[in-house]
Amino acid sequence: MASPAMRIGLVGTGPWARETHIPAMTAHPGVELTGVWSRDPASAAGIDVPRVADFDELLAGNDAIAFAVPPSVQARLAGRAAAAGKHLILDKPIADSLTAATALVDKIEAAGVTSIVCFTRRFAPETRAFVAAADVADVRSGSGTWLSGSLLGGRYAASAWRAETGALFDVGPHVIDLLDRVLGPITGIVGARHDAESDLWTVMVGHAAGPDTARTSTMSLSLRVPVIPTVTRFEVAGPGGLVSLSERRTTSPECFSVLLHEFLAAVATGRPHELDVRRGLAVQRVIDAITRTVSHQDRSSIASV
Known part of the structure; x- marks a missing residue:
């Protein structure tokens, strides 16, 4: 006998919710998208999903809550949902500050609920193939580039x-x-710069490795570079060769469908997913360290994570 579908409520009705969360949850056989709640009721116009009056009503009628809202809003509401015993599908970053992210993790762990964070591309088969190849290639250094003009125009502007x-x-x-x-856990920020006009972040980080092997990587990030389509590219290299990823053939709803499948399995087994809220906290620590490095204008010393 098949298990009943998990009842999930969605917080947020912006472009990301419309193009990813709603299509994936509506189509998934193991999920019942029961309703949505938006802080701005007008923004939910045209969505073919029942709307609820307030967040408490959304909590009352569901087993889990998914979020597609700004990080500051998510951190506050997700903590309430965890306290109510609801499993959580979180967006990234999990909060707007390291303090808020840490507090959210504490609330989720105290409640004993399951969480997963939507690092969307990690659920794509091309990304998983890249990770698998890197795992056997003895990689020592790498780079990650994500350049977009999404703040210059379009649905996210x-x-x-x-x-x-x-x-x-x-x-x-x-x-x-x-x-x-x-490449291994990021342990320090070697250098970071931010050009505000182009929103171009250039960051070099160090990774934990063996005593005789130093690992480093660089990041280039922007939402204000006029490139169409968005450029995403990862390369890692070492004695085992070069491993690259530039494909984005899997759509975001397809990635989210895989996320839902693995989220349901984590809830059923009680085993934490690799990309749970603690993974979100680890990423938040790196964001915080990069921000501190730039704000202190200290380009020569290493900021610890």
Whole structure:
């Protein structure tokens, strides 16, 4: 006998929710998208999903809550959802500060609920093939590039939190997470610069490795470079060769469908997913270290993570 579908409520009705969360959850056989709640009711116009009056009503009728809202809003509401015993599908970054992210992790762990963070591209088969190849290639250094003009025009140009925090908080988590995964945990920021006009972040980081092997990587991030389409490129290299990733053939709803499948399995087994809230916290620590390095204008010393 098949298990009943998990009842999930969605917070947020912006472009990301419309193009990724709603299509994937509506189509998934193991999920029932019961309703959505938006802080701005007008933004939910045209969505063919039941709308609820407030966040408490969304909590009352569901087993899990998914979030597609700014990080500051997510951190506050996800903590309430965890306290109510709801499993969580979180967006990245998990909060707008390291303090808020740490507090959220504490609440989730105290509640004993399952969490997963939407590092979207990590659920794509091309990304998983890249990770698998890097794992056997003895890679020592690498680079991650994510350049976009999404704040110059289009559906995300009106996003206030993206305009305020820029590429480091929006696409940065994807790059940080993947480089950290294939080269080892990021332990320090060797150097970081941010050009505010172009929102261009240039960052060099150090990774944990063996005593005789230093590992480093560089990141280039922007949401204000006029490139069409968006450029995403990862390369890692070492004695075992060069491993590259530039494909994005898997759509975001397809990636989110895989996320849902693995989220349901994590809930059923009680085993934490690799990309749970603690992974989100690890990425948040790196974001915080990069921000501190830039704000202190200290380009020569290493900021610890």
